[in-house]
Every structure is written in structure tokens, then in C-alpha cells.
Amino acid sequence: MATTIHEPPQIEPDRLPDHGHSGNGGWRNLVPADGDLRVTQDYSPPPSSTAIWVVLFAVTMMFAAFTSALFVRKGSSLDWQTFTLPSILYFNTLLLVASSVTLEISRRRVATYMGGLKSQVKSPARWLYITLFLGLLFVAGQYVAWLQLRAEGLYLATNPSSSFFYLLTATHALHVLGGLGGLIYVIRKLSKSALRRNQLVATARYWHFMGILWLYLLLLLWIKL
Amino acid sequence: MAKFFAVTIIIIAILSAIPILRHTWVAPEDISTHGYLIDEQMSETMAEAGIAFLAAQFILAIFIWMFSNRGRDAKIKKFPGGATGLVIAALLLVGAEVLALGVFGVKAWADQYLTPPSAGAMPIQVQAGQFAFYFRYPGPDGTFGATHPELINEGSQNFFGLDPEHDPDSRDDIVTAEMAIPVNKEIHLLMHAKDVGHSFFVRELRVQQDFVPGLDVSLHFTATKVGKYEIVCTQLCGLGHYNMKAYLYVYSQEDFENWVKKEQAMQ
């Protein structure tokens, strides 16, 4: 079979206790009390879908720290010089938003594809490639933005405002690159027909989060710089 | 073994309490107008914390004594009070204690930090640098000269970066390595950090405050007892931290004026 259809494991009610396996018995199911086993819904989410929220939380905390640093630093002295953001950033924003859309499309396609309705989907990977391309374009665009600032003589250490600009954009770009890695991984799995749905879902969540994070950063920089 | 352990705990608890009760090691006598609040707060807390400490250790020891190695078929009992009882007890006792301490604590804190210095307070600037304090009095003209960090030169004792050549205000500033204040007069201490973080601590004055580089903070206090006291740095500031100190002289009014004259002559 070309693809693996990943469905939640079905537990027959008459299943013997010692056949339960890890991954099951998560917080959703009722517990056997005093020896009689009363399993109602024996399914817990695959770890990756929990893990991705953990990752996103860590990333959020990190940027929260950077944000508070920015506010404190700006308030702590008068040496803050504002500058206008390179206009290419807005174009990059469009790219990232578009990439989120394309990823969502591909997620749907892959879902139907994996759902067995192959006839409806020619190549589910195409939209993934488009997303990947848009993502790379975004990072390249950010790089152009840095070049533009350098041309204006604004370097990392020139002024706290420029420091924070490079810091935030670079950190975000690195995380986007991480997301690109995830996309490549998904594409490889898909071509090997070894993709599991939650892998795609997790990657998608991460990617969308990168988009939202960028919108937030853009707003922050636009207000503060 | 268990009983021996129980006894050890009790002995340790008692031995730990003895120096406190006998006041073997206590802070030096308070010479400030606000210090008594802190001292009262201290002894109050000591009483409550001490009781909590002894009670906990004793009960622990007693239960260890009573309920250890009772043999395989000993009857397991449950504490009659149950968990809820304990939780409520803790909430009430500790809650009350916490509230009491917190509320009274505010008074002592507010007296030093939330009230501005009185108008007549005498301004003195203290600059902390690696690894010494230097003090500056405005001199007869009553104004501090402007400071120019780029002019700071410790070799020629220009610790504040004054520019007497162009700035008349700074010519009569009195810069000293020791701090002298008149007794029973409120002092408004303007704290400036020259390089890194330092702290200004006079045990007898019940005063401790960090210097914040880039941010000048101020303190106010009144000394009530003539004498010589030690000013120490309590914020790790580098290799000479252990040796960063100066002396505070509390003089009677006339002694203070003589001291000022003497220092003026040496400038």
C-alpha cells in the first residue's frame, strides 16, 4: 500500500488487560477501580501534538522575555533612536501569510489523500513545495532587510533600537528555518509514504505560529522603533 | 537507631535555639531614628519563626520516637485530625502570622523608603567605585559642581570627574574618603555608582541600599549617637569587594564644623 492510513487504535472492549499499550490510558480515560477494568475511551493524543504546544510555549516565553527587555531598555534611558522599518518587511509578511495558506491547503489535500481518496489529488506534495519556497523567500527577504539597514549604517551595536531589530528578526528567522526543516522532513516522509498525520499537523501548527509570531513582532517593531 | 535519631533532632533544635535566646550574636546597637522599627520586626519574626522551628522539630522527633520499627504486625493508625484539619490549621496560623508580619513590616519599610526626606535634610553625595567610597559635600555655595566622567582620574584624586578649571561650582566642593555627619540631623544621601553595582550598608544605622549604575538613587536617615561606624559594600563588585569600606563619623555639630574646615583646607 502506497500510504499509511493512521487511525487512532481501536480497542475492543473484551481486550485483555495486559494487552494495553503505552500511548493509551492518557488522562481522558476512566480508571479501573478496585480491580474491575472500566475502559470507556481508551485513547490519548499522540505525544507530538502535546509536544508541539510545549515547544510553542517555550518559544513564546523566549520572545516574551525579549519583549519585556525591549520595553525596559527603552524606558531606562534616552538614547533610543527610532528608525523607519525597511519596506520589504511588509512584502515578507505577505509571503509568510501566503505560505500559511498554502500549507493549510496542502494539509487538507494530504488528509484526503491519506484518507484513501487518491483519485481526487494528483500530487499532494506540490503545495508543500510551494510553502517551502515561500518560506525560503521570506528568510531571503529578511536578509535583504538587514542589508538595507546596514546600507543606512544601522548595525547591531549602533543603537538599542537596531540591536533589538536584528535580535528579534534574526531569532524569528532562525525559528522559521527550523520550520522549513520540519517541512522538508514532512515532504520526505510523504514521498516515502511514511507520513503520519500528526506529524503534518504538528508542523502546520508550528508554521502558523511562526506567522502569528511574525505579525506580532512586526507590530511591536512598528510601534517601538 | 530511631530513638537515637529523635533525641539528636531535639538536641540540635535546642542547641540551635540557645545562641538566639542568649543573644550571643546580634546586630550592633541601633543608632538611627527608624531602626527600632526594624529591630522590633526582627524580634517579632524571630519569636514566631523560632516557635514554628522548635514545634516542627519536636513533633517530628516525637513521632519518629513513637512510631518506628514497631514490628510487622503493628496496627497502622491514621492521624485523627485528618488532612483537612491540618490544612485549615496551617491556613489560619500561618495565614495570620503572614498577615501580621506583612502588615507591620510595611510600617518599618515605609518609614525609610516611602517617605521623602524633609526639606532641611543635609545633602551628601556618595560615589561607589571599585573599590572605595568617596563622599562629596557641596561646600559653602551649597551646590554640587557638575561631574564629567571623562575627567575622572584617581591618580590625582579627581574621583568625581570635577572640572574646577571651568566650573566654579566644583571649586569649593569637599571630596573626602570618610563620611562625617552631624548627630541628630537628617541626611539626604545621593548615591551614584561610578562603575558597577555596589551597596551602601551601615549596620548601626539599619541602612542598606544598592547603587544602581546609570540610575542615581537616594536615601535619608538620621543618626542619633556620636561615634565611628563602618560603611561596607554588600554587592559583589569585583576582586576588591571584601576590602571596599569607609568610615562614618557621627560628630556633634561643632565637631562637624571643625571637620569641614579641616577637610576644606586639604582640598
Next chain:
Amino acid sequence: MRPKPMLLALLTLLVCPSMMCPSLMFAGTVSGKVTYTGTPAHQKPIDMSKEPSCAKQHATPITTETVVSGPDNALENVVVYVSAGATDEGQVPSQAITYTQKGCQYIPHVLPMHVNQEFDIVNDDQTSHNIHPLPKVNIEWNLSQPPGTAPYHKKYDKAEFIPVKCNIHPWMHGWFVVLKTSHYDISKGAGDFKLPDLPPGKYTITAWHEDYGTQTADVTITGNETKDVNFTFKAKAY
């Protein structure tokens, strides 16, 4: 009986070309006096109460040594040296010199030395000192010296005027003057200095003071003579 004079003569012949002979034949000397005009800044007394072990070594508090003046405007601690024209560059004097920390003071206040000349740093006090020279071209180091520990042996391989600080006692301040020549002297109490053993030639003599900067003078040594060169600095009131 016979061989001895022979040997002596031989020895003289051998040694002559190298070092003794210039001084034997024409010992050119530059000497003079360093003075100042105007009124120098008041040297403030140093309060060492922070370091009792040092404070009690000085009956009357010592003052800063930025400007040390002698009788009739003599200026001390001025390093006078041949800045150009000398031929013996690179000859490192063998005798070791010491820089002593005593009574929370650097003795001497200004230590002139030859490039690559070894010098010892000694702590004579009952307290820890920290010696931190602040070079720009040489390698920076920062050492503490607890009481009773062995001296440090140090040297610098580039010519430079290096301010020296003690990171434990902020008032302690001194200078290392690292020179490319061995023809140097430091002005004494009467402001006098002496640069002996100069072979014939044109020389530039430079006088350096830590606060008043440098002055130069050109001299020509033709033979066995003593040239008199005086330097006069303008004192700063502050």
C-alpha cells in the same frame, strides 16, 4: 712574569672595539635640569583610612604624586631619554629593577625601563595588592599579590608609557615607561638628570612628564664633551 702584561694588552685589544672604548675615548654626556613655570596644581593628601595597615605607615598623609616639585621650581619624575639618534637600540640592561608596593604607594612612582628588561614587583605591605598596568600596545595583565608572596618577574616587549593602577586601592597610581634606548634618566629632587656615554652624533632628547606631556631638544655630540640641555614645562593650575 712575562705573560701577564701581554695578556692584559690582548684583553684590552679584544674588549676595546666592543663597549668600553667609546666611553674611554669620547664620553659625550648630556645633562641638565627640568623645571616648571607657573603654579602647579595642589597635590591633595591621600586618605588611606580604608587600609589601616598602610595608613599607620605614614605619620602625615602622603599626597598625590602627579606633580612632584623640588626647590626653585625643580620638577621631579620627568623621564629624559634619547628618542632618536642613539645607536645601541636593543641592548637590554642586565641589572634587574624593582617596583615596590609599600604603604599603599608605588615606589618609584615612575619606573623607566628598557624594552624586554626584566623587573620585579614586590609587595612589602601586610595587605593584598593588585597590580594592573593599562597598556595599549603591550599585553595587559592584572595580578593580585597577597602579603608575603614571591615577587612577580615581568617585562614588556614594546616601547610605551603605561599607567599603573591598584584595583584594590584606587589611589595607588604609577607609571611604567618602557623605552627603546638605554640612554635615559629620571629627574631627581633638584630636577637634574644626566645621560652619559653618548658616542658622537646627532641626538633628539625627549623629556616626558605624566601630566605636562613631552618636550624635545636636539643636541650634537662631537667628542668628549658635556652638553647642557634644560627643559621647562608649563605648570597647570588644575
Next chain:
Amino acid sequence: MHDMSAHAAQHHAPPTSFIRKYVFSLDHKVIGKQYYGLALVAALCGMVLSWMMRIHLGWTNAAIPGLQLLSKTGAPGGVMTPEYYLQLMTMHGTIMVFFVLTTAPFAAFGNFFLPIQVGAEDMPFPRFNMMSFWVTFVAFVVLMSSFVLGDGPTLGGWTQYAPLNAVGSVAGPGQGLGVVLWMISIALFCVGQLLGALNFITTTLDLRVKGMSLMRLPLSAWAWFITSCMGLTAFSVLFPACILVILDHVAGTSFFVASNLVLNDQLQPHSGGSTLLWQHLFWFFGHPEVYIAIVPGIGIVSHILITSMRKPMLSQRVLIYCMGALAVLSYGVYGHHMFVSGMNPFSALAFSFPTLVITIPATIVVLIWVFSLYGANLRINSASLFALGFISMFVSGGVSGFFLAQPSIDIMLHATYFVVGHFHMVMGVAAMFGIFAATYFWAPKMFGRMMNETLGRIHFWLSFVGTYCIFMPFHYLGMAGNIRRYSSFPDDYLQPLIPVHRLITVAALITGAAQLIFVYNLIHSRFWGKPATDNPWEATSLEWSTATPPPWDNFGGKYPVVYHDPYQYGVKSSVGDYVMQASPEQVKTDHDEK
């Protein structure tokens, strides 16, 4: 991307090659042991450092033989210089807080036992788990390398206050390269712990076996779970903070260095940085870190006490809620480290109240422990002795918190030995006792051999009495106004206290030596100890229902099903006075929480 190894995790093949088995192992049990080994090495380093510091504090001008080999400039002829004292002090603090108190109780035992206690085969992301250890290992190597690189380790203390940490080598030896290495090391450490937290959280939430509801998790598992949540929040804030400092050093930015700072008569080329910013960022991590060190201890000690008491705690839930409360509150109290730092005096009061309030859950925990002892049948052995010692220490160190929680009293006690005594007892010694208890309790399961009981008790007595002799006097010194972080006490005021310091030094040397007994016991028992049975303590939780030592997949391909609350003691069953979580046997009990 983040679940690349999830599938492999649940069914990864038994390791074959030596490398895969022992070095780059994916097995959480091996990784746990690796963490334990790292912590052990780190603890010994930290202990030796504390010895040298204590000797120097007692006899300032004494030459410590061999010290000059460690650093010729730092200790000429073996006599410690002031800066070298501070450098050793910084390393002692950093090593102990990060590489011992965080790794041992949390990463080491958590890695080994959390998956087993929830009944899982392994962590969901074994590759991340492996990376987590090796990144931490590299972090340790980087930190230690600062002993030999540049002019030695940083002297800024484990809190690394700004701007001392950011102005560079002009501020003193070790403040250049030393600080950068410190920051890199800690940043790496954060990454390692974040990867660990990822695994711990997902393991607890998703990999529990059938029947293992959250309330049926053993208290130790709960402690590790709560700790991992704290670590996730704390380390993801410390990491960016370290990045900012590194930028201040290598890129010339001014995040923490204010304008017009003059060091060695040189005006610093920075402007406008905020000193307090670092303190806020650091303590937002720093205070939860204290609980990251102690909460696993609380859980482990409860777990061990219950087993030796032969009865459950008065209330499992209350203990869990209290640990949760400690975790949550710990983020609201960090400002009590900054009462006199120059921050707004009103915020000092704002931070003071939660700090006082946090004593309530702590008190409840202690009360539950103590009164659960009532009516117990306490089995005294090395493990339970250390667990009880933990309670005693936790109380002794805890009560001094009442003082430091109040800004007004902090004016007198801030930065004195009182603070040092406080945190050494409550997060240092107490946490160490937790680690020792855990070791004596779980070593049979980890290594398959019992540890020597006699040596264990000798170790306990020396440690218990010794640590009190060391750290109780610290409080007295503090009350007398003895400032911490002084490399010696030259001033007339502190002279009278020197005898106390010498007493402490002697106690410290003896107590430290006693720890070598433990190390010997550990190593000797590991190879020549008497073989352990599957369930030597007659305990109930899942780790005891599998083989000793557990097979590579923990339960030999069979998955336990949980029928009971974790602690069914004091009941009549076929095996004795307890029922294992995984046994379907029905017994009359009033403990089960439905």
C-alpha cells in the same frame, strides 16, 4: 518535525552496539544514569571548591598545597588571591545549582523512573532525550574549561549581576572570556533542560498506561512533572538573557551596561543599558530555579517516606496541590531578591506578600509529612533516615524564609551569611538529602544491587550533624552582620567572628570527607553489593513490578495495567501489608480516590 522520533520512541529496537548502549543511548534509563554520573562528578568538584573557600576564609594567608597548580596567578605559592576566591565561589555556586541540584533530582532520577512509574516504554522523543544529556554535558565541559582558558573563570557570582557581567575584562580577571564561557555554558544548559522538559511533560500526559489516571501517579512522578513545567518556563527566559549578555560582550551592544561608567579611569564605550533588567530576567528564572531544585526532593521524599511508613500520606491530593502552588507562586515572588536593589519600593511590598504567602503551601507540606508519621510503622534505613533528615533540614532552612520575605528585615539581612545559611539549608542540603535518599532507595532498581546499609548510616549521621554544624552558624554570622562573598574579613568589625568561621571550616572539611564514604559505597555496591530482588522495599509503584534492573523496554513487552492508587499500604493482601498498583487483586481499602 518535533515528533520525528515519536514512533521510534514507542517501539525502538533493543540497542546492540556499545556506543548505542552506553554512550549515545536512546534508553531513558541509561540517560538517567549518565545524568547521575555527571551530577556526581559535578558535586565532587563543587565540594572541593567549597573546601578551598572555607580554608581560605578560616586561615586567609595560609598556602593551600597544590592550589598553585590549578592557577599560578590565582594562587601564587598556594595563597589564594581575592579574585581567585571569588572565581572559585562563582564556580562552586554555578556547578552546584545548575549541574547538581537541577540535574540529579530532576534529570537523573526523573529520566530513569518517570517513564517506568507511568508505565511507558521510554520517553516519546528519545533522540531529544539523548541530546538533552549531551548538550548538558557539553555545557559542563565549557564551564570547566574556563578554569584553564583566559584569565580564569568569572568572579561575578552565580547570579552574574550586570553590569559587572557585561563590561568585560576591565572589571577584573575572568570578566572577559570567563563570563562569555559562563553564559555559553548556561545557555547550552537551558537548551538541554528544555529538551528534557519537553520529554517529561509529554511522557506524563500521553504515555501513561491503562488505568494510570493523573491522580494515580506517584508523588515523585507528580513532582517531576511539575518541575518540568517550571523548568520549561524558567529556562526559556534565562536562555535569551544569556544571549543578551553575550551580545554585550562580543557585539558591543548595550543591553545591560549603563552610560558614563568609568573603570580604571577609562570611560566605557556603552550607553543607556539597564542594570535592573538583568536582575529581573535572572530572578524570574532564579527563584523558580530554587523550587526546581527542591520540588523533586519533596516528591521523592514523600514517595520514600510512604514506603517506609507503610501507610499513605494523609492526603495525596493536598501534597500535589501544594507542589503546584509552590510552582505557580514561585514566579510571583522573585522580586524578594531585589528588595534593596533600587527597584521601586512599592514593588518591594508587592513582592513581599506572595513571598510570605508561599510559606503556606510549604507549611502544609511539612504538616502533612509530620502528621502522616502518626500511627505509622516506620522502617528505619539509610533511605528513610535521609528522607526524615530532609524534613528536618527543610524546616530549619524554611523558617529563615520568614525573615528574608520582609523588605524591612531584609535591610539588615540582605547579602549577609544569613541568606547563605538559608538557601544552603533549604535548597542545598535539603535537596542533597533528597538525592541521597533517592540513591539509597532506588540504587537497587537502577544497578541491581543493594547499597551497604552500615556505610549508609555512617554517611547519614556525619552528614546530618555536620551540615547543621556548618549552616546553623551561618545564620548567626548573618544576624551579627557578616557580609557574604568576602574573600577575607580584614576589618576590625568582623575580626571577632573569625573563630566561628574556623569552626565552620573544620565542620565543612569533615562533612565533605563523609561524602567520600557515600561515593565509595556507591561504587563498591555497584559491582560487589548484594544482588537486589525485584521489590526489596515491598513498595507498590510500577517501578517495583518490573524486573531488577528493568529490561531495555522497561516491562519486557508486557504493559502493566493500573488498578490502584499508588500507595496501598497498611492493607491485608496476599503478598503482605501492601498491594502493588499493577496487581488486579481486590483488597478492602479506604485509600482509593475515585
